[in-house]
Amino acid sequence: MNTPPPTPQYLVRTGDPLRDRDTVLSIWWGNLGREDRIAAKYDWFYLAGxxxxxxxxxxxxxxxxxxxGTACAGRRRMCRGGQSLQAGVxxxxxxxxxxxxxxxxxMLQQGLIEAADREIDVLYGFPNPKAAPVFKRIGYTHLTDLVRHARVLRHAAYLKSRLPGVLAAIAGPLVDMAFxxxxxxxxxxxxRLRASWGTAADARMDALWQSAPRGDAVMSVRDCKQAKWRFDDSPLASTRYLWLTAxxxxxxxxxxxxxxxxxxxxxxxxxxxxGGNGMSHACLLALLSAARAAGHASVSVEITGPEQQLRGWQQAGFVPRSKRPIFVRWSRGQTPDANWFFTSADEDE
Known part of the structure; x- marks a missing residue:
């Protein structure tokens, strides 16, 4: 009779991003993300944060x-009112x-929790629905959802699902013009607002971040330093900025x-x-005007936050399309009740 092989046993060890680069990449290869960009993603997110x-x-x-196996929590600066928070995504x-x-x-997730309890205030993540039971099991709370809102600007393709092709082609530009x-x-x-495009984070972002009210929601710091790393330095996507000035x-x-x-x-x-009181109708109309002028067919945003944050987008015609759960776990036994303001920038890519 053949003896079954022994059940594998595991240990979780704390890694060092610089020392263990090749080890992590060998686990990622073929298992996580696009193989043509995993090394660049690692060097940006793990070594240059x-x-x-x-x-x-x-x-x-x-x-x-x-x-x-491997798992990670990237460090983020967050705040709640005047209180600074150390977070991990x-x-x-x-x-x-x-x-x-x-x-x-x-075991990997529990290792992250133990490390976070020593070093940071809060962990958060965007697991797929199949992983949600695992997150609940280890102490995370599903506090909110990241909701995608969209506004159609070019209606012909949208109308093709509801009208014959010829009618959709005729009606589309008329609907576009009406809106x-x-x-x-x-x-x-x-x-009146003046819109201009830029290709890099701007020091003026710091003054705006410091002067705008933040309310009591937990949110990431949105200054020039964060934007430069998160967008300008990222090898994963090309980002532009729309600046609005008086x-x-x-x-x-x-x-x-x-x-x-x-x-x-x-x-x-x-x-x-x-700030935390939401985006004004005038700013969103300027965004839509710039998007039309650039030839875009639609504008979308992923956002969660207090009702006042969402209200402006809804009033500007943005409609909820889909949502993803966000799970949160406070470290060191903290369980404060809080509103959360997230965008897709709060993820890693």
Missing amino acids: PHGAPLLQLLQETGSGQYV LVDLAVLPEHRSLGPAL ATRDGLRRLRGP PGSDALVAWFAVQVENAALHVRDFWSKD
Whole structure:
């Protein structure tokens, strides 16, 4: 009778991002992300982060000594009102196929929790729905969802699913013109804003971040340093900025960090003089006008936050399309009740 092989045993070890680079990449290869960019992503996110080395955990199979899994929490600066918070975003859980079971994944996540309890205030992550039970099991709370809102600017493709092709082709530009005219009239009734495009983070972002009210929501710091690392230095996507200023002034009223996919303009992050009180209707109409002028078919944003943060987007015609859960775990026994303000910039890519 054949004796079954022994059940693998594992240890979780604290990793060093510089020393263990090759080990982590060997686990990622073929298992996590696009192979043509994983090395560049590692060097940017793990080695060049402006807030210190991420919390890295490695899973070792004790019998062979082979490292078979990895997980990480990247450091982020957050705040709540006037209080600074050290946060960690959960990223890059990867386990080699022959070791994929609930036990190893739980061990890696528990290792991150123990490291976080020593060093940071809060962990958060965006797990896929299948992983949600695991996060609940180890003490995370599903506090909110990251909701994608979209506004259609070119309606022909949208109307093709509802009208015959010829009618959609005729009606589309007419509908486009009607909405553009309505938005233009609304802009005339509001404060005048000047829009310009940029390709790099700007020091004016610091003054806007410092002067705008933040409310009581937990949010990431949105200054020039953060934007430069998160967007300008990232090897994963190309980002532009839309700057909004008042006539005769160079000071920022608002900014949007945007990325283009096909004909869609995706707002990845933003901030305005209204801060935690939401984005004004005038700023969003200026965004839509700039997007139309650039030829985009739609504008979207992923956001969660207090009702006042969402209200402006909804009033500007943005409609909820889909949502993803966000799980949060406070360290050192903290369980404060809080509102959360997230955008897709709060992820790792």
